[in-house]
Amino acid sequence: MKNKILEMHNITKTFPGVRALDNVNLYVEEGEIHFIVGENGAGKSTLMKVLSGIYPSGSYSGDIVFQNHTKHFQNIKDSVDCGIIIINQELALFPDLSIYENIFVGHENGKSFVNWDETRRLAKYYLDMVGLKVDIYQLVGSLGVGKQQLIEIAKALSQNVKLLILDEPTAALNESDSENLLKLLVSLKSKGITSIMISHKLREVQKIADSLTVIRDGKVITRLTKDQINEQEIIRNMVGREIEDIFPKRPKYIDGPVVFQTVHLNAFSKEINRYVVNDSNISIRKGEVVGVAGLMGAGRTELAHTIFGNLDNYKLTGSVIVYDQKVNLKSPQDAIKHGIAYVSEDRKRDGLILAEDIGQNITITALQKISNMGFLNFINQAQHTEKYVKDLNIKTPTILQKVKNLSGGNQQKVQVGKWLFSEPKILILDEPTRGIDVGAKYEIYTIINQLVASGMSILLISSELPEIMGMCDRVYVIAEGVQTAEFKIEDATPEKILEKATL
Amino acid sequence: MKKINPILKYVLTLISLFRSNIRDYGMYIALAVIFITFQVMTQGVFLGPINFTNLLNQTAYVAVLAVGMTLVIVTRQIDLSVGYLGAFLGAYVVVAVENQNWPVVIALLVGLLITIAVGFIKGFLIAKIKVPSFVVTLAGMFIFKGFLMNRTNNRTISTSNEFFNKLGIGYLTDNIVGQLNLLTFSIGVVVILFILIFSIQKRIKNTKLNIPVEIPEVFLTKLVFLIVMVLFIAYNLAIYRGISWLLMITVAVVVIYHIFTTQTVLGRRIYAVGGNPEAAELSGINVKAIIIIVFISMGILSLISGVMYASYVQNTSPNHGPFWELYAIAAAYIGGTSANGGVGKVVNAVIGSVVMMSLKNGMALSGVNANIEPIVLGTVLLLAVIFDIYTRNVRTIDLVGVYYANKHHHQELMEAKGNYAQAKTALSNAKKDGKNTLEYEYAVTSAQGIYNRVKEKIRNAKHEDFQGLVR
Numbered sequence: 001m002k003n004k005i006l007e008m009h010n011i012t013k014t015f016p017g018v019r020a021l022d023n024v025n026l027y028v029e030e031g032e033i034h035f036i037v038g039e040n041g042a043g044k045s046t047l048m049k050v051l052s053g054i055y056p057s058g059s060y061s062g063d064i065v066f067q068n069h070t071k072h073f074q075n076i077k078d079s080v081d082c083g084i085i086i087i088n089q090e091l092a093l094f095p096d097l098s099i100y101e102n103i104f105v106g107h108e109n110g111k112s113f114v115n116w117d118e119t120r121r122l123a124k125y126y127l128d129m130v131g132l133k134v135d136i137y138q139l140v141g142s143l144g145v146g147k148q149q150l151i152e153i154a155k156a157l158s159q160n161v162k163l164l165i166l167d168e169p170t171a172a173l174n175e176s177d178s179e180n181l182l183k184l185l186v187s188l189k190s191k192g193i194t195s196i197m198i199s200h201k202l203r204e205v206q207k208i209a210d211s212l213t214v215i216r217d218g219k220v221i222t223r224l225t226k227d228q229i230n231e232q233e234i235i236r237n238m239v240g241r242e243i244e245d246i247f248p249k250r251p252k253y254i255d256g257p258v259v260f261q262t263v264h265l266n267a268f269s270k271e272i273n274r275y276v277v278n279d280s281n282i283s284i285r286k287g288e289v290v291g292v293a294g295l296m297g298a299g300r301t302e303l304a305h306t307i308f309g310n311l312d313n314y315k316l317t318g319s320v321i322v323y324d325q326k327v328n329l330k331s332p333q334d335a336i337k338h339g340i341a342y343v344s345e346d347r348k349r350d351g352l353i354l355a356e357d358i359g360q361n362i363t364i365t366a367l368q369k370i371s372n373m374g375f376l377n378f379i380n381q382a383q384h385t386e387k388y389v390k391d392l393n394i395k396t397p398t399i400l401q402k403v404k405n406l407s408g409g410n411q412q413k414v415q416v417g418k419w420l421f422s423e424p425k426i427l428i429l430d431e432p433t434r435g436i437d438v439g440a441k442y443e444i445y446t447i448i449n450q451l452v453a454s455g456m457s458i459l460l461i462s463s464e465l466p467e468i469m470g471m472c473d474r475v476y477v478i479a480e481g482v483q484t485a486e487f488k489i490e491d492a493t494p495e496k497i498l499e500k501a502t503l
Numbered sequence: 504m505k506k507i508n509p510i511l512k513y514v515l516t517l518i519s520l521f522r523s524n525i526r527d528y529g530m531y532i533a534l535a536v537i538f539i540t541f542q543v544m545t546q547g548v549f550l551g552p553i554n555f556t557n558l559l560n561q562t563a564y565v566a567v568l569a570v571g572m573t574l575v576i577v578t579r580q581i582d583l584s585v586g587y588l589g590a591f592l593g594a595y596v597v598v599a600v601e602n603q604n605w606p607v608v609i610a611l612l613v614g615l616l617i618t619i620a621v622g623f624i625k626g627f628l629i630a631k632i633k634v635p636s637f638v639v640t641l642a643g644m645f646i647f648k649g650f651l652m653n654r655t656n657n658r659t660i661s662t663s664n665e666f667f668n669k670l671g672i673g674y675l676t677d678n679i680v681g682q683l684n685l686l687t688f689s690i691g692v693v694v695i696l697f698i699l700i701f702s703i704q705k706r707i708k709n710t711k712l713n714i715p716v717e718i719p720e721v722f723l724t725k726l727v728f729l730i731v732m733v734l735f736i737a738y739n740l741a742i743y744r745g746i747s748w749l750l751m752i753t754v755a756v757v758v759i760y761h762i763f764t765t766q767t768v769l770g771r772r773i774y775a776v777g778g779n780p781e782a783a784e785l786s787g788i789n790v791k792a793i794i795i796i797v798f799i800s801m802g803i804l805s806l807i808s809g810v811m812y813a814s815y816v817q818n819t820s821p822n823h824g825p826f827w828e829l830y831a832i833a834a835a836y837i838g839g840t841s842a843n844g845g846v847g848k849v850v851n852a853v854i855g856s857v858v859m860m861s862l863k864n865g866m867a868l869s870g871v872n873a874n875i876e877p878i879v880l881g882t883v884l885l886l887a888v889i890f891d892i893y894t895r896n897v898r899t900i901d902l903v904g905v906y907y908a909n910k911h912h913h914q915e916l917m918e919a920k921g922n923y924a925q926a927k928t929a930l931s932n933a934k935k936d937g938k939n940t941l942e943y944e945y946a947v948t949s950a951q952g953i954y955n956r957v958k959e960k961i962r963n964a965k966h967e968d969f970q971g972l973v974r
Contacts, residue, residue, distance in 0.1 A: 009945060010945075010948075011954075061948065061949075061951075061952040061955070062948065063944065063945060063948055065941070068941075070941070070944055074598075082733075206571075270716075308785070310784065310785060311654070331789070332784060332785055332786070332787045333787045333789065335787075336653050336787040342785060343783060344782075344785055349779075349782075350781035350782050350784075350785055351779035351780060351782055351785070352779065352782055353774075353775055353779045353782055353783070353845065354779070355778050355845050355846055356774070356775070356777070356778055356845070358773065360775075363788045364771070364772075364775050364783075364788070365786050365787060367768045367771060367772070368768070371767075371768045374767050374769065374770060375766050375767055375768075376766055376767060376771060378708075379708065379712065382712040382714065383712075386712075398713075398714060398715055399713075400715075402712060418786070422787075432872075446567070466601070
């Protein structure tokens with residue numbers, strides 16, 4: 001048996017209302033590529049944050065043993081000093097600095113004055129090591145995501161990395177960039193660098209994993225080694241239940257009238273100087289769930305914002321037709337007036353007002369319903385809130401609970417409730433189940449089914465293909481702002497969708 | 504288990520209330536400490552009728568600014584221009600009335616139009632053009648200082664019009680000092696009646712809506728405390744000259760803004776914009792319009808404040824204005840307004856202004872070296888914000904529950920504590936013997952984990968949990 005470079009013992013981490021990690025035991029052997037797989041919200045990222053000291057020692061219970069020493073990381077610097085380096089999904093690069101400056105930010109060459117010559121020499125050296133052939137003077141912001149990823153790895157190498165952690169590194173990459181990255185990891189392995197990789201893509205796992213750990217609901221389900229790895233086994237462990245139990249049964253869709261349509265809709269972003277929505281022609285029928293699939297950065301959220309009238313940085317051409325009527329949606333107010341609602345992708349950033357209570361959040365979309373001559377009626381507010389808390393099964397001690405104290409799933413239900421309060425006809429759901437546990441997901445899916453049964457139409461944006469396959473009646477695929485395919489769900493397969501999503 | 508002694512229960516409940524809501528009470532405690540300290544230092548003059556009336560009159564112009572500033576800070580902006588803007592508007596009205604013989608109403612109306620226009624321009628630059636409010640209002644600060652110097656022609660101009668006399672140094676009724684002012688005292692009684700009716704009504708309403716209410720003992724204690732406070736204030740004012748117009752206007756502003764911020768749709772939207780501008784925008788709120796409205800409101804309050812100040816000191820001068828905005832900002836922060844936006848009560852900002860002005864007034868009155876005063880003010884501001892940050896994550900505690908839990912889980916706690924101590928000794932022994940300590944370290948952390956969990960359980964106990972067990 002090889003040496004264990006990392007052991008994590010009985011790691012338990014709780015957040016208010018949730019046990020994110022429950023007695024997690026995990027080990028990684030020296031010089032292997034270890035995968036951690038699990039559904040969204042299973043606790044993978046939390047575990048890596050514990051490991052890298054983002055959650056300091058003491059905020060969780062359990063032990064981290066790295067190279068046979070118990071470690072108590074107080075911050076990310078402690079773990080970096082030991083050679084544990086994490087590369088997050090959101091890259092920590094400075095777009096306005098050059099490549100070589102980026103590689104050495106935080107551990108500059110030289111004691112008080114920076115030795116720029118040496119910095120540039122080393123930068124070139126590490127770029128060669130990751131196989132990136134670009135000018136080191138180039139600004140990082142001008143590079144694509146794939147290349148930026150490699151620069152992060154070069155940066156890690158320059159910090160004498162022993163254990164490299166990559167959190168869903170290929171989620172935003174196209175096929176060939178992903179391929180390059182996987183090759184690089186294998187070549188780093190031969191240089192003695194151990195890696196942990198968090199990934200959803202089982203194809204990658206089968207290709208390069210030496211071992212893997214499956215995490216579900218904050219618990220380790222199993223550890224598999226190379227010869228035990230096969231797709232069925234992983235899925236069964238990841239999901240822990242059959243697909244029928246994840247998605248509530250829904251009746252086959254019977255054609256209804258088209259209630260929403262975009263016709264040659266284009267949105268040009270002045271900020272990044274390109275079309276984020278490129279000739280979109282989608283239609284939604286009454287009582288239908290229409291999916292929008294695509295990779296990260298494909299323009300799914302941009303499409304939603306365009307439809308919803310949130311256009312601060314966009315120039316728009318084309319038309320939107322709601323109930324056979326051409327409408328001009330210049331602001332979210334206009335969209336709401338025409339019966340469109342948008343449950344946003346990032347509920348904390350632009351969905352909820354975390355410091356306010358459930359009632360204040362739910363009623364904000366239609367304050368006219370609970371007010372008279374501009375004065376609020378609090379009894380009315382409480383009654384409405386009470387109703388949504390009950391209907392959506394929001395678990396809370398009182399309706400006066402601040403939203404920041406709710407768990408992710410319940411926060412998401414508040415966000416849904418807030419939009420149901422505006423009584424929409426068309427509901428856009430942008431990644432409605434991101435970061436919430438399986439049980440809450442099921443509840444959200446059940447709500448979706450109830451809503452379409454009552455005649456609402458839903459546009460479901462999701463990066464999870466099972467969700468698209470399990471919940472939609474029809475799906476559009478987009479890639480780089482362009483609508484590349486439309487499938488009836490019975491004609492669609494995950495492979496077909498992926499193929500169209502990676503153009 | 505035996506039932507807890509009712510007096511102990513009452514005391515523990517009150518302490519729990521204080522500890523759980525220390526953020527809300529902190530400022531009142533600070534104010535009480537300041538009052539008592541100066542009361543002692545000045546041998547009873549500080550809270551005496553004369554100085555108490557003076558203190559409130561001195562506070563008025565800052566309190567009015569602080570109300571507006573709270574909303575500005577709640578929407579994540581800042582306004583540095585209100586000091587000189589207020590002073591300029593005060594000068595504008597005074598010069599119009601005294602030198603140009605305009606009727607007071609016209610002068611005030613033109614002042615109002617000016618300040619609305621100014622507020623709109625500020626708000627427009629900030630919300631639409633996206634110039635940082637710090638820069639816009641810093642520029643405003645320079646510009647209005649210039650306006651003030653031009654308007655006063657760099658001279659001090661005294662006020663003589665009856666309006667300014669009434670507003671600045673007048674009282675609701677003329678009465679002889681030393682006799683009880685009946686009007687003032689009756690107003691106090693009416694306020695008490697209002698408090699009684701409102702609190703009881705709210706309690707009934709909340710009970711109906713299943714919103715948790717305080718236990719009766721706490722409710723009554725709070726009520727009695729409030730009534731005593733109002734009685735004290737009313738009596739203290741009544742035996743001097745009664746209620747000044749400055750105080751009257753300030754109270755009116757506060758009441759209007761309190762209702763505005765807590766009861767109206769627009770108020771709700773302002774706080775939503777402050778709490779999360781992106782979410783507010785996506786919820787169909789016109790964020791830009793809200794920010795413009797907030798700056799217009801700040802402007803109107805600057806006008807009121809400026810005219811109040813000029814009337815109070817009975818002149819207008821190019822030297823008015825500096826530091827007003829900073830007093831207002833400090834008052835808002837002392838009052839617990841969050842720099843991150845979305846949180847802040849106008850009433851607390853007014854209490855914050857009373858804290859500031861009490862310090863100024865009290866130090867002057869007790870003969871503290873005037874050079875010390877700004878140092879103390881700065882320190883108090885800093886302490887207030889540090890306190891606010893420290894108490895941000897205060898968890899609620901129910902000491903009655905803890906009392907029961909300590910008895911109920913005593914055995915378990917002692918056991919866990921013992922195991923933890925044992926594991927620690929085992930580890931240190933192993934270290935001494937030079938053995939591999941890894942296993943022992945696991946034992947220590949897991950025992951510590953169990954011990955901590957028991958302690959947490961006791962810490963978080965609620966007295967309702969023990970209802971069945973107590974006889």
